[in-house]
Amino acid sequence: MERLVRSYMITSNDSTQEIDSIISSVVNELHNGQNLLSLVQSLGEFLTSEDAAIRAKGTRLLSSVLTECPQEQINDSAANVLVDFYCERLSDTTSVPDLIYGLRSLLQFGTFRDEHAIKVSKAIFANVNVQSLQQIVRHEVLQILDSLLHDHLHALKQLGPEFIAGYIQSMDGEKDPRNLLLAFSSIQLIIQEFDISSYVESLFEVTFCYFPITFKPPPDDPYGITADDLKVALRECLSATSHFSKLAMPLLVDKLASSSGNAKKDSMETLKACAPVYGSIAIIPHLEVLWDYLKDEIINATNDSFELIALETIQSITETLSVDGIEELDQLQQFLKTIVTECLENLKNPELKLAKPCGKILKYCAMASDPACNIVISATLKNFISQYRTSDLATRKKGILGILIEFIAAIRYRYGSVEDVPTIRDQGFVMPLVTYKDDMFEVFSSALLGINEYNELRLCGLQGLHDMILLNKFLSDNEIGVILQYFNKIILDEQDQDIVLSALKYLGNIAHYKQKIVLDITLPIFVSKLPNIGDVIEKGSHSNYSKILDSISKISVEPILFEALVPEILTKLDNVLSQPTLNFNCELDQPSVFCDLRIVRVVAGIISTITKSLSVSEQTTFIGQIFELFTRGNTSYLRFALPETNVPFNPLALESNSHQKNLTLCFTAAIGSIRQEVQSSLSDIFEFLTRIVGICLSTTNEIQHHSLAQLAASILNKWDQEPELIQFAQEQALGELLNQLSSISESEINRRKSLYLFLWLTKALVLRTHQLGYDCIGQIINLFSDPILGKQSAEGIGIIINESDILNRQGFANIKFLYKQRLFNYCVPIIIERFKSSDDVTKHNYLMALSHLLRNIPKQVMMGDLPSLFPLLIYSLSSVDPDLRASTIDTLYIISFDAPHIISEHISSLIPLLLSLTQMTDINTMKVRMAALQCLGTFPDTIPYDVLYPFKAKVIKELLKALDDKKRLVRKEAVDCRNKWFLFTGLKA
């Protein structure tokens, strides 16, 4: 121990590593049975040295060891000795930082007791001049005091005034935000727990001097303290006691008049927090001034957040005045009378600008309390309603309804809405609006039902009725029923889309809370409008039906309504099926639902959705039936009777008619959506797949060809027998199929069909990141230079990387994480490498493929390769293919947000190119011109001013031509782009 201490004392203060190792050795010794006393004894001579620096250094060792010292070393007597030692030493100025450090550790020990707390705080107050210390030490002191307050509050309270005075002295003049945050929280505790009556003034001074907080954190602030943190902490102090009210109120009111927005806002927020604590007595003398300032803030609001906080402050003041007591109520009445009178004055012309803010003021007053709500409503509502009835001006009427809607919102806030669980609180009150219920009902209804009325007014009527329904215990079920009938009428008969859509939205909302009434009133009306058996469906009525179905779907999200609806809809569907239109042969003039390709596609979609949601066993049964139907022509599982016919059902047969073949879509939809384990249970997948591939290649029906290619891909993708899969892929795909499509002797149509299938099989393998998939991709890239298949194979990259309807996660496809990235990383180096040495046509194919890849990968993946890809992108801009041009510009558009530095590097070549793309030529289609203008328009937002500035004059001049483009849509982009460049002045908006 002796040795360790000596070597510590001779170590230089800079070699922290050495110091740390000595300290941990000492701590180790203590853990191994050595006594703390031996350390103190060894340190003895240094602690009593004449040299202050040596004393400090010795103290530091002791303090450092204490932070890691085992609990059991500090028994009662050790604690006594150490506390005494540290406290006495505090007069030794040089050692103070090290002593404070040690004291903080001492607090952690279980043997540190209340009497120690008193001793320590007394010693600190008596000996330490806190504000003369460094920030970090001051922080330690404040932390010690804070810990003492939390852990030994009871003992410190005995010190009473002495502690308060000491604390005030310690923090007085503090400037560091970290320390202040801590001090504010301690002071709040002192205010709440101590008797501060004799120290009100000094406590107030030591806190209010920071108001308003003007702190701005440095740009790369490591501590993360915001001005708001400080504001909130200070506000909690100021609003912690009503003792402050007399001192604070005049100052806060004064600051309201400040020209600084920050001070104003802070004052309002503080007033809002303080009003309920300070109480009405403190507020009353200032009411007039407060109202003047706050009113001004609301009426001339330039900033929504200021308006809101001013309104909330008025609410808080009103609430404070609403306490019981005759005198207070009198004050409340007077205060509200001033407000109501002034607002009503402005509301004489409710169509003018000031009406809205005044309406809001009344709303927030009404929200404050039950008496306030009663006063406001009874003083104003009658007025508004008679004004509404006597006015002919639609905009004025609308203004009035706007205010009534604000009132309903206030009532909902005060007395609850239908969604709240009823509480005891609102049972004693009578909602002040009840007296005016009939009037409100009448006013809103007449606004809504006026057929030739101003639309905005009708929309207000709609909203008012809806909002009233949502009030708690306001309208009876009968009244709600009447409103729903209005809504029904609007939805069914109204021509104006805005009104219909709002009505539907509100109805959906009401259905959520009032299912029963909607079920009784609305649903039967809607359902009755749908056709019944034998109804002759008139031409042109389809859009009407779809509107009704759409409306039904909006309200049927609610379970009760859904349950009631499903049987109704199924009945209607049965009606459709019972009609003699189910012939799949589509002979002559017998229109059949199965002959309409649109319907077949929808049915396939439904089959796919249902299959995906089935369990393994359900799928197995279902698939069995599908196979029976499609491969054996067994129609016995169909729930509807097919008409007598001598044509067998066999969509997969070569000789079947085209309408039957189209039904392959349904087959693919079912089989392509099965779970992997269901597919594994199928017998002989190899044979089945080979058969599908055979039909796919031989059919002359394009829909069947596409559908079966996708089905084959789905099966290959989910196939879990690796050896068979490899055999199939090598023999069929990379073998026969590849031969067929590369063979020059084959017909072009056969080569194209083979390629299409090959692309899908490749997709199946690439999705599961199978190695053979990349071999296939290599073959596809080789085809880019083929004079016949080049373009199709480049487009094929799009098929492979795009999302598909059939091979997706919902359909249980085997899709590996990051497969797109792997595909991208496989293709891009090949494309970049071969691009240079190829002819123009092939170059174009490479660029097409690249553009498909870029459009489908996450942007971060592309960023790494951007520098090497950028020349290709620039080359694509000169391509003769408008689509490639447009999609490349879109890529640049995205890059300009995500990697503006790369755009900056090439800016001098990009800008002239993009400008030339804005000109009307055959290759620059509308799409290209618009994309180019949009892209140019982002630069002012994304590229630094100094890089872009040299081009400003040129761009503005060149864009003049685009302003005269013959297409209006292009002109719009040109205007936006050019104006952006005009506003691009290097100043931050």
Next chain:
Amino acid sequence: MPELINANPTIYTPSKVSHRIITEKEEQEDFEDTIDSQEVFDLIRSISDPEHPLTLEELNVTQLDHIKVDDAKAYISIEFTPTIPHCSMATLIGLCIRVRLLRSLPERFKVDIMVRKGTHQSEQAVNKQLNDKERVAAALENNHLLEVVNQCLSSAHKRGNISR
């Protein structure tokens, strides 16, 4: 806060019908869309008022019916209505409209911008200023003024699609 010239103007809810719906012809490559009054109205309707955070359309300063466009003759006339007859902002509002159109219309157009007859005390003086090229150019050399104009124009691209 300085006194506002018109502290409590009437607010109009913009008609929803006034939005152009893209037609099939507008999407066809070869069809030529002429510049019409709706297009010009769209350019200026959402310029902000210098006094209020409201657009010229919301204050009924600009109206579709008060814009005449003849694309073939490359002539446009625009009338605007100050919110009150003694509004000293009228020239500034007119200047904003002028600058917006200078930046947004092809050069071939001649554009007359007038205060609507009988809606302003010094109608002629304002009209004269707004239609004198040199005076407009001189005004824009004043940096402070240009900043105010740019501020008013920063909402112009919204073309009536403003949610309040």
